[in-house]
Amino acid sequence: MDFTPEQVERYSRHILLQDVGVEGQERIHSGKILVIGAGGLGAPVLLYLAAAGVGTIGVIDGDTVDLSNLQRQVIHFTPDVGKAKVLSAKEKISLINPDVKVITYHDLFTAQNAFDLIEDYDFIVDGTDSFPVKFLINDACVMKGKPFSHGGILRFDGQTMTHLPGTACYRCVFHSPPPPDAVPTCSQAGVLGAIAGMLGTIQAAETLKFLTGAGTLLTNKLLSFNAKNMSFRTVKLHKNQHCPVCGEHPVITELAEGEQAFCEIKNRKSQA
Amino acid sequence: MSKIKVNEEIQEVTLPLSLTELIRTNSATPEMVSVQLNGDFIPQEKFPSTGLQDGDEVDLLYFMGGGAR
Ligand SMILES: [Zn+2]
Numbered sequence: 001m002d003f004t005p006e007q008v009e010r011y012s013r014h015i016l017l018q019d020v021g022v023e024g025q026e027r028i029h030s031g032k033i034l035v036i037g038a039g040g041l042g043a044p045v046l047l048y049l050a051a052a053g054v055g056t057i058g059v060i061d062g063d064t065v066d067l068s069n070l071q072r073q074v075i076h077f078t079p080d081v082g083k084a085k086v087l088s089a090k091e092k093i094s095l096i097n098p099d100v101k102v103i104t105y106h107d108l109f110t111a112q113n114a115f116d117l118i119e120d121y122d123f124i125v126d127g128t129d130s131f132p133v134k135f136l137i138n139d140a141c142v143m144k145g146k147p148f149s150h151g152g153i154l155r156f157d158g159q160t161m162t163h164l165p166g167t168a169c170y171r172c173v174f175h176s177p178p179p180p181d182a183v184p185t186c187s188q189a190g191v192l193g194a195i196a197g198m199l200g201t202i203q204a205a206e207t208l209k210f211l212t213g214a215g216t217l218l219t220n221k222l223l224s225f226n227a228k229n230m231s232f233r234t235v236k237l238h239k240n241q242h243c244p245v246c247g248e249h250p251v252i253t254e255l256a257e258g259e260q261a262f263c264e265i266k267n268r269k270s271q272a
Numbered sequence: 273m274s275k276i277k278v279n280e281e282i283q284e285v286t287l288p289l290s291l292t293e294l295i296r297t298n299s300a301t302p303e304m305v306s307v308q309l310n311g312d313f314i315p316q317e318k319f320p321s322t323g324l325q326d327g328d329e330v331d332l333l334y335f336m337g338g339g340a341r
Binding site: 037039040041042126127128129130131134151152153154157158159172173174175178179182183185186191196222224233235236237238240242 | 279280301303304306308311313315316331333334335336337338339
């Protein structure tokens, strides 16, 4: 494709980059990315992918903007409280970069719609806040051979890994969701707002590296950081032969919702 | 005293010591971590019966589920 003079100017700092250039920017422009969750992680991911000129961005989230979101979900502004998060996100994306085609799904990511949703996208970004959905994203992507970025944050900590078909998946590392009360979520234990930005921008960078082919992705590695002492650590991983979804004898062969219903009921009870 | 590397930091421990005991002395519970011992994942049900040796390298990987809400 040919960029207009305005586009050449808009993307000039990418075009100047030796590992991106015009060709890389064209790949970004024809990229289709699905971001699951327009919250703490989704916000910086969406902002940077929009600014970068990703051609098609899908965003799925069933929530509306709450006042308590604004401390870290930087794509939503004070007047957006009460608005569907996907609509609020779409408005900002279009203001940042009218080149981007935004597809919104005001819905939850479920075992029923997972395959249909991921099918049209090149790369999926996990910006969700529940273990059952993180495992569901993993299973759906592994089964359909879709690359994705896992991200999780809590308090002052963050972790992320990138999966490509054939490399270690989330279940290779974390076999199955923890018992509902063993690990708190951000809504229970809190999170420093900027942590979402630190981790989300790493996920955005991985997405752009995937599209352009620049550098080496965080595959077969788990990056984790603790912002209290600003320590970063990358743990080497390998595909786990006992993995229940990608191992030698997979026991998970279809998507299931059961674990999520259990977890949400438990959470509601503990918050009541 | 024996030396075990936990998340890249050397800890002095007294053997025999099981993975479950090591996890607890690191202020964690077996339900909230995934464990690599010398680069291999150990299934949770084997934590109590897995004995550590001098020089072992252990990675305690913590579940982190936050992101959207
Ligand atoms: Zn796996």
